[in-house]
Amino acid sequence: MPSPTVPDDHFWLERPIAFDQNDRVARFYPYASRLDGSYPIHHGVEFGNPMGTPILATAAGTIIVAGDDSREVYGARSNFYGLVVIQELDQTLDGQSIYVLYGHLSEIAVKVGQSVRPGEAIGLVGMSGVAEGPHLHMEVRYGRNDYAATVNPELWVRPRQGFGSLAGAVISSEGEPLAEVKVVLYAASNPDKPVRDVITYPKTEANPDPVWRENLGTGELAAGEWVARLYHKQRLYTERVLIEEGHTTWLEIRTE
Numbered sequence: 001m002p003s004p005t006v007p008d009d010h011f012w013l014e015r016p017i018a019f020d021q022n023d024r025v026a027r028f029y030p031y032a033s034r035l036d037g038s039y040p041i042h043h044g045v046e047f048g049n050p051m052g053t054p055i056l057a058t059a060a061g062t063i064i065v066a067g068d069d070s071r072e073v074y075g076a077r078s079n080f081y082g083l084v085v086i087q088e089l090d091q092t093l094d095g096q097s098i099y100v101l102y103g104h105l106s107e108i109a110v111k112v113g114q115s116v117r118p119g120e121a122i123g124l125v126g127m128s129g130v131a132e133g134p135h136l137h138m139e140v141r142y143g144r145n146d147y148a149a150t151v152n153p154e155l156w157v158r159p160r161q162g163f164g165s166l167a168g169a170v171i172s173s174e175g176e177p178l179a180e181v182k183v184v185l186y187a188a189s190n191p192d193k194p195v196r197d198v199i200t201y202p203k204t205e206a207n208p209d210p211v212w213r214e215n216l217g218t219g220e221l222a223a224g225e226w227v228a229r230l231y232h233k234q235r236l237y238t239e240r241v242l243i244e245e246g247h248t249t250w251l252e253i254r255t256e
Helices: none
Strands: 043-050 053-055 061-068 085-095 096-108 122-125 135-142 163-171 182-185 194-199 216-222 226-232 234-241 248-254
Touching: 053 096, 061 096, 085 122, 085 135, 163 182, 163 234, 182 216, 194 216
Parallel strands: 163 248
Antiparallel strands: 043 135, 053 122, 061 085, 085 096, 096 122, 096 135, 163 216, 182 194, 182 226, 226 234
16 A cells, blocks of 8 residues: 655656547546456456547657557457557656557557657557457556556546546555545535546456555546545545646545
């Protein structure tokens, strides 16, 4: 679990979809979620857009993969992401490499070894591989280019104007992180209307961020005061949290 010192943000990534398209993360299947319980644990986030929507490089880096995954496995199995692009960022964090994966493309516009800058087109939205409808699947991988090394992209993608992100920990009385419990977020101005459910990470397949060490994370929350509520073992826990524009806010809930 994290120290009491709040770390610095690392919003190194721009959005992979232009602002005049749908540049928002899909809320129905966020990082580390199982959707309705029938889906596998999600290793990234999704941006739902029509076929052929341009996909943009999120940061400066070098393309290390550009092709299909029929022979080389980059996800849970072969033919998982279909047409896929992976870039290694020029920046490193604590000496560790950072990788960004873009999956389910309909067309690739870059080559292995090519240097790209933020906002440069790298391909088009599609639904190749295992995909229900056209969308971009995006992952952030820390330390190595591996499906088991993913972290929450919402703590890396720069928030839109007027919004911030939330990282947190839900902890037992023994100091252990609680897996797959629901925290409900409400705007403080309307505390009776739930805005978003955020589920803490499962025990496997979801990694905490190397900086935040969270077991709960979400983005695109409007700046301002929020109320977080958690029911656990027939007890209600309530915390108020101030989301700052352009920053990540830390939330910790300790249960008894």
